[in-house]
Amino acid sequence: MLLLLQAEVISLFKNFLLSFVYILSDLFYTTYEFFVSFKYVRKYFKEIISQIEHIGANSLLLVIFTSSFVGMVATVQTAYQIREYVPVIYIGSGVAKAIMIELGPVITGLVVAGRISSGIAAELGSMAITEQIDALRVMGISPYRFLVMPRVIGGIVSLPLLTAIGIAVAIFSGMLVANFTGIANYLVFSRGAKMFFLPKDLFGGLLKAAFFGYALTISGSITGLSSERGAEGVGKATTKAVVLSSILILMLDYILGIIIFG
């Protein structure tokens, strides 16, 4: 019985390792193809703009909505944790810094990943199962150039813009909550927010967002293009896309956090 369980665990671990290596190779290959396709940016400019609109403009309301709650929660939680020990002016500093460095980019990335990454996977997956990807290849058109590159650039451009708006909304909503709940008035909160502001915090956060834009679009593309046959295959691809993009965003968050702020 124990031997059987051991064999089962080993086989599960083996499968996990294999799929990890497979995804990693796919990730590197698609990234390589993305850079190779970069010379066609001018040719696909219209499509890139349309992707920026699709990823950016169409996600704006969602980002504003979620960011406002992020700001409110961050303020209430920060106040709960430090109000007894430090002056309230530092609540503004703590909230603004946390939002710029961490919460703004990560929450925006994860929220947009849920919407865009799965959408890209479903779109490319449907194209794959209806032979549209094969049709591109047989016409001598690289799907990476025609489909992946505009989406990835769309993600890289849109995410910092969305994050910048998300950060502003979160800090503003945090300030409102601080004022209405009596944690700190507008003046104290905003003075605190400005007190330890470093441009590096904001730009570092936006740089992270650009990488998250890459991660969520490339995840959708990889899983969509390798989608298996049938509706079930497309369904699996969309799930995989969200899981992969979330993992990539959190991994990149750690790595970039060390590089930029470490």
Next chain:
Amino acid sequence: MIKVENIYKKFSEWVLEDVNFDVKKGEFVIILGRSGAGKSVLFKIMVGLLKPERGRVLYDDFNIVDANEKELINIRKKIGFVFQGSALFDSMTLFENVALPLVEHYKLTKKEIERKVLASLEAVDLRGYEKLYPSELSGGMKKRGAIARAIVANPEYIFYDEPTTGLDPDTAEKIMNLTKRLWREMNITSLAVTHDFHFTKNVATKIIWLYNKKVRFIGTIEEFKKIEHKEARAYFIE
């Protein structure tokens, strides 16, 4: 001329074994076989979408099996491919679908592209529908749209993957007549994979019969009629 030499292909088990034949310029070759006989796999190998385990596919003595992406693109410019499900791009109008090979590979003015696309749509009787999206077209119209896209860049070879499958008899007849007319008028070397014997006997100048992973017969329809093999006779009974 296309030469297929010693093609072997395996997925979980062998689907093609020692497949050999050639396609001469101006022929209309039908690869005939039951569902699952490996016809579509063979077609995909012939256009470089799949790699065989062994063997070569030569286009005028150039082997595409070992070709790199750049070399493959040059060969694919000579090829038009009509997929079983048409494979028109949902997000593009019929006009944009047909124009795609021209936009991607040739430096043409907007006017030249428009002229070629409209001529191509005219050839398949789809003039006037160019602004419609694939979702607004019937099955037969999609198929004709896919044919228009395949012929727009004047290919040397055209591949039809199951051209009449999934169509009602009347539409299938129209598609059959269209493929025959294009082959005659445009003098494109044509290849089709099908299990539709009515289509085969009406258009084929050469039949290649795939059965049980191997090529069992190469010849004309008259020669095919003389085969005694039970599976081959079944086509006539149908």
